[in-house]
Amino acid sequence: MFEKNLHIAYLLDQYACVLGERHRTVLDYYYNQDFSLSEIAGELGISRQGVRDSIKKAEEELFFLEENLGLYQRAVKVTELGEQLLSTEMSQTARALINELISTAGGSPQQK
Amino acid sequence: MFEKNLHIAYLLDQYACVLGERHRTVLDYYYNQDFSLSEIAGELGISRQGVRDSIKKAEEELFFLEENLGLYQRAVKVTELGEQLLSTEMSQTARALINELISTAGGSPQQK
Numbered sequence: 001m002f003e004k005n006l007h008i009a010y011l012l013d014q015y016a017c018v019l020g021e022r023h024r025t026v027l028d029y030y031y032n033q034d035f036s037l038s039e040i041a042g043e044l045g046i047s048r049q050g051v052r053d054s055i056k057k058a059e060e061e062l063f064f065l066e067e068n069l070g071l072y073q074r075a076v077k078v079t080e081l082g083e084q085l086l087s088t089e090m091s092q093t094a095r096a097l098i099n100e101l102i103s104t105a106g107g108s109p110q111q112k
Numbered sequence: 113m114f115e116k117n118l119h120i121a122y123l124l125d126q127y128a129c130v131l132g133e134r135h136r137t138v139l140d141y142y143y144n145q146d147f148s149l150s151e152i153a154g155e156l157g158i159s160r161q162g163v164r165d166s167i168k169k170a171e172e173e174l175f176f177l178e179e180n181l182g183l184y185q186r187a188v189k190v191t192e193l194g195e196q197l198l199s200t201e202m203s204q205t206a207r208a209l210i211n212e213l214i215s216t217a218g219g220s221p222q223q224k
Contacts, residue, residue, distance in 0.1 A: 017180040068129040071181070074216055081213040085206060094200045098210075101193040104186055105217030 011062040014071040014106075023058035030055055071106060078107035123174040126183040126218075135170035142167055183218060190219035 009031045016024055029035040029043065040051045066072055082102035086095065099109035121143045128136055141147040141155065152163045178184055194214040198207065211221035 015181075018177060065130060069127075069181070069183070071183075074218070077216045078213060081209055081216060085209045085213065088203060088206045088209075090202050090206060091200060094197060094202060094206075097193055097197045097200075101190060101197065101210075101213065101217070104189045104193060105213070106186070 005059075008059055008062060010072055011066050014075075015062055015065045018065070019058065019061060022054060023061055026051060026054045027058045027062075075106040075108075078102055078105040082107055082109065117171075120171055120174060122184055123178050126187075127174055127177045130177070131170065131173060134166060135173055138163060138166045139170045139174075187218040187220075190214055190217040194219055194221065 008027070012027050012031055016028070019027070025044070026040060029040045030037075035043070037048045037051050041048045044051065046054075079102065082098060085098055090098075102109045120139070124139050124143055128140070131139070137156070138152060141152045142149075147155070149160045149163045153160045156163065158166075191214065194210060197210055202210075214221045
């Protein structure tokens with residue numbers, strides 16, 4: 001079976017801008033716009049099997065980028081550490097700097 | 113003139129693992145191993161002009177990656193924010209978490 005992998009959508013957020021155009025296009029149709037394989041085939045004028053192959057290769061490119069640059073894993077870890085930090089006692093100034101640091105590092109800052 | 117750009121060496125640290133093999137090789141010879149263009153030409157069996165072109169394209173790939181993913185800029189900013197944070201009053205626990213956060217985000221943590 002060929003199932004949508006939600007993890008891919010996160011990786012796509014991180015790396016879309018450096019994917020080749022065809023790879024970016026098929027993944028965007030499939031994951032962000034929720035097109036079916038047939039609809040993508042229609043859009044691109046290729047076969048469903050062609051779309052399937054293209055999505056598979058594009059996903060491999062995302063996995064390669066994440067394995068080597070680890071932006072997603074880094075963002076998850078930064079968010080975790082940030083949450084631990086913000087639960088400790090500290091000044092408002094330090095809290096603001098930590099939120100900025102988390103955000104710069106690609107994590108999700110907390111509003112308090 | 114064709115001058116070595118030190119900034120490239122920093123970008124190479126961040127992105128070497130996702131460059132194409134030829135690009136990685138010429139930049140490594142040129143920036144990390146300090147080979148001359150002639151020496152690289154000898155190693156790869158191509159002309160000096162070929163080496164020059166190859167370095168130029170490889171540098172463009174690095175600039176493209178940095179422009180779109182910004183790992184180097186992010187690391188610089190994270191280090192800066194980390195230094196500001198660590199100069200404020202806080203517990204040893206918070207300090208350790210901040211160093212881990214900076215390091216995770218690709219910055220340079222401080223040992224205190």
